[in-house]
Amino acid sequence: MTRTTVIGGGIAGLASAALLAREGHDVTLLESRAELGGRAGLWEAEGFRFDTGPSWYLMPEVFEHFYRLFGTTAAKQLDLVKLDPGYRVLFEGDTQPVDIRSDRAANIRLFESMQPGAGRALDRYLDSATETYNMAVKRFLYSSFESFRPFLVPDVLRRLVRLARLLLQPLDKFIAGYVRDPRLRQILGYPAVFLGSAPNLTPSMYHLMSHLDLADGVLYPQGGFSTLIESIAAIARAEGVRIITEARVSAIRVSADRTVNGVSYIDASGQPRDLDADIVVSSADLHHTETKLVPAKLQTYPERWWEKRRSGPGAVLVMLGVRGPLPQLQHHSLFFTTDWGTNFGQIFGKKTSVSCPASLYVCMPSATDPSVAPAGDSNLFVLVPVPADVALGAGGINGAGSATIELIADAAIAQVAQWAGIPDLADRVTVRRTVGPADFADDLNSWKGGALGPAHTLRQSAFLRGTNMSKKIAGLYYAGGTTIPGIGLPMCLISAEILLKRIRHDTTTEPLAEPLSARHADATPAESAHRRS
Template identity: 85%
Template sequence: MTRTIVIGGGIAGLASAALLAREGHEVTLLEARAELGGRAGVWATDGFRFDTGPSWYLMPEVFEHFYRLFGTTAAEQLDLVKLDPGYRVLFEGDPTPVDVLADRAANIRLFEKIQPGAGAALARYLDSATETYDLAVKRFLYSSYESFRPFLVPDVLRRLGRLARLLLQPLNKFVAGYVTDPRLRQILGYPAVFLGSAPNLTPSMYHLMSHLDLADGVLYPQGGFGTLLDSIAAIASAEGVRIVTDARVTAIRVTDDRTIAGVTYLDEAGQTVHLDAANVVSAADLHHTETELVPAALQTYPQRWWDKRVSGPGAVLVMLGVTGELPQLQHHSLFFTTDWGKNFGQIFGKHPSVPSPASLYVCMPSATDESVAPTGHSNLFVLVPVPPDVHLGHGGINGEGSRAIELIADAAIEQVSRWAGIGDLADRVVVRRTVGPADFAEDLNSWKGGALGPAHTLRQSAFLRGSNISKKISGLYYAGGTTIPGIGLPMCLISAEILLKRMRHDTTTGPLNEPLPARPKRATGNPVESAHERS
């Protein structure tokens, strides 16, 4: 069997390890931290449990497909509920929030109520979004771009003109061609944030994202997103993957003929361990992998490449345990400033600064899931987009973070309190933890301390985003949100599948057939263990 090392125990690393083990590889996964999950982490204290990263369950068919590859289903693995409303939007200076609902027909009626004629416009918009989404899944998202010949097919060729327009026109201008009400324009432009970008920087190709929340609806796994990661870790373990935590990779070793030799890592006790392998898959941040772990002369993406790239936003995360219920908020609530173009300019412009007030996001999973907070309490996760700048500092518990981070958190709490009409919100906080860009850089090796990865601008989308294979080292591959196809939990699952296709030299553009063939017989059920426990 081929020995393969996977670096990183986030969703992409776990999924990649599981797929490769099923393929017959002898897989060892190395995770630097004591716990798995990466950006999709969990923090628990005093009866509260917080998802510290992703909180939107979109593209459910991608999760379903991944589970079916292994002979199971999302229904068997997760307790999914559909949110209705899917989310609430609060607008600066407007006392009336807008609740985006759980299905297409209801949202068409909602748009029509806000702006006469907007219902029919939304129907046309969603028709376009759905068509574009279906084409993307069939022809682009699952492609490694190893060959462009599979794109020379009738359904792509006859749409070349339209695809070119969608790539070259920014999303905000595309949206403006459908609706005039600024609130509706913000609702349709907001998906750019999921892509780590801004509506004026994101190609209108990504209007396909509106198919996900306005037509498909938003789901939530009871117990939180940690249950999703646990299920994928369990699949990887059942496939025979050896999962090692507290194992920080310090170098990817290469032979004189530019072939992978293995990795060097530090175990929990600080001891240096050399592990040989024929392949290495880095699901860690691509910038960190290339500029820190790979020898300088063999970097496919050296620092000068990154100097020409645009990072997605940084984030200040604020986790709050609050006494009492908060009916003014939904499971997902978005707070949009009137001049949100200025907000995006402060984050992505030449002279970055922290927006104030900010267009921010609040997740209150306790509205749906009683297990995430003690009885009679609420669980709030607040995300404030900021420039990707490690100099903003670290977060902390109970106000012990860097001064800049805590001031941003204070302002966000005050903003939520005032806009949502929760006058005593700050007084009701019993648990508080913040996370800043410096934490993303230190804990996750995130480029510039960004929260997501490279923004989905035109020059950083599809095959222009980069390749999932090293051009200079035989046997080195990449997976995760910083490589193709991009940002988000579903994209990370797809990246793992693209990795397998790349190793197979499979240039097909659609998802793999379900289920995968049975793996070669060997030991299964390896537990998660620390390097220190085995040393």
């Protein structure tokens, strides 16, 4: 059996470990923290449960496909509910919020009510988004880009001119060709933030994201996103993966012939240990992996490579336990400033600063899930995009974070209170925790303290994002949001599947056949392939 070590117990690491174990590998997963989940963490205090990271369940077919690879389904693993409204948008200076519904037809009517003709425009926009999304899933997202031959097929070739335009034209310009109302442009442009980017930096190829929230709808797993992590961890364990927490990897060991031979790590007791391996998969931050764990002369992506890259935004997270209900907010609420272009400039420009007011996001899962807050109370998660800059500081509990982080949190609470009409919001807070860029760097080894990873700009998308294997060390592979295909929980699941394809030298572009047949531990790859057939 191939001895494989996976670094990192986030969703990508767990999914990679499960897939490789099913493939017949002898897999050990090392997680530096005491709990699994990575960015998709959980924090509990005084009866409140907070997801500390991802909170949008989009691309449900990706989750469904992953579960079906193991002979199960999302319905068996999770208690999913569809949100309606999918989310609420509050605009600066506008007292009337806009609710995005759970189906396409309702949203077309909504756009028409806000701008005559915008309904028909949205219909065309979503036709394009859906076509582009389906093309991406079939031809690009599940590709390792090991070979470009699979792209020389009729459905790609006849769209080359359009694909080139979508890659070269920024998203904001593309949107402007459909709607005039600045509010509608913001609704169509905000998914760029999910990609760690800005509408003026993101290729319009990513207008496909609007298919997800405006046509497909937004789901939520009852109990929070920790239930998703628990389910994938359970699948990994069932496949035979050994999971070791509080195991901080300090080095990836390489033999004289530039072949990986294991890792060194510090265990829970502080003792140094070595673990031999034939393959090492790092789902940790790629910058950390390459610049801290790999010998300098064998780095595929050394520091000079990163100097030419653009990080996604940092974030200040504010977790609030609030007395009583907050009917002014939905499960998801977006707050958009009038001049949000300036906001993005402050985050991604040469001279960065923190916006005030800021375009921010508020999640209130207690609107849907009674298990996340004491009866009658509200659970708020506020995300304020900021520059990826560890100098902004770290957060803390009950105001104990860095002064800058706590001031940003205070301003965000005041903004939510004013815009949503909750004048006593600050007085009703009973639990408070903040997280800043320094926490992302310290806890998750995030490059520059970014909250998401490298931004999805043209130079950092698809095959330009980098490869998921070392070019200098045989047997070293990568998975997760900092490699291909990119940011987000669905992308991390896909990255695990691409990893398996890379190890197999499978250059196909579509998702693997369901279910994934288990290789026999005593079989050669050829014998296993014969048994699968």
